[in-house]
Amino acid sequence: MTGSATSDGRRAKGERRRRAILDATARVVERDGVAGVSHRAIAREAGVPAASIAYYFTGIDDLLVATLLESVDLLIAHIANMRERAPADGREWARVIAENLALMIDERRARTIAEYELYLLAARRPALRPAARRWIEVAAAQIDESRGADAGAVKALFAAIDGMLMQALIAEEPPKADDFEPALYFLLRPLDHLGASRS
Structure with a gap:
């Protein structure tokens, strides 16, 4: 050899x-x-x-940062999967995202809780903050696609998704896609480029 x-x-x-x-x-x-x-x-x-x-x-924080970045990679893969199923209009986009959120709350519940625990730990541990912010930056870039989407609308979308997931995790009954869809449709309306056909 x-x-x-x-x-x-x-x-x-x-x-x-x-x-x-x-x-x-x-x-x-x-x-x-x-x-x-x-x-x-x-x-x-x-x-x-x-x-x-x-x-x-180098230490526990370094290990947690790497684990959090792995979660970002999974998020990128989920967004890519949603793009593969790219729907024709905002209503269908709302449905695809709603189905993914329902999956995160049901089948991937433990993983979602772990990711949010790491995400919130960044508030106390500065070393984790760049990794925690990266998922928002990556997801926002995927949504924007360099089309100059309204930054406020994109920020509102992800803030709302965070809030919906946190509320869902403490709900008595896990929400279904039908429960997420109306709010998502409302939030996606300013991002009409998502419904544009792809070349």
């Missing part, structure tokens, strides 16, 4: 271990909250030596 192949193999193994640590962190936050995150807990969940966590991450 050449030195290059050996180096590539080590790099791939290292990336797999780093990924296992991040996935384990997300599971621990889902199950136990941020308070449950420690080197020992993550190592046990990931099935790796505790020392390896310090090799990849």
Whole structure:
């Protein structure tokens, strides 16, 4: 085996271990909250030596930042999926987003709670703030598509989505897509470029 192949193999193994640590962190936050995150807990969940966590991450905050950024990547994937199903008008867009929110509250409830816990932790831990803001910046850019959408309308849309999800998480019964749709339709009306046909 050449030195290059050996180096590539080590790099791939290292990336797999780093990924296992991040996935384990997300599971621990889902199950136990941020308070449950420690080197020992993550190592046990990931099935790796505790020392390896310090090799990849400089501390718990660094690990939480990386986990939060992973959530941003998932958000980008969800938005891309919605764009693949890009509807013809604002009413249909409202439906697609409503269905995604309902999924986040039902099937992905634990993950949604974990993401919001990390998101809110940024209020207390400045190191997490850039990562917490990034999801809004990325999502807003996806909605705008460099078309100069009204910045206030985009901000209102995401602030409202945050509020709807937070309220939904404490509701007695998880809201359905039908419950989210009317408000989303109202919020999307100023963003009529979403209904424009794509080339």
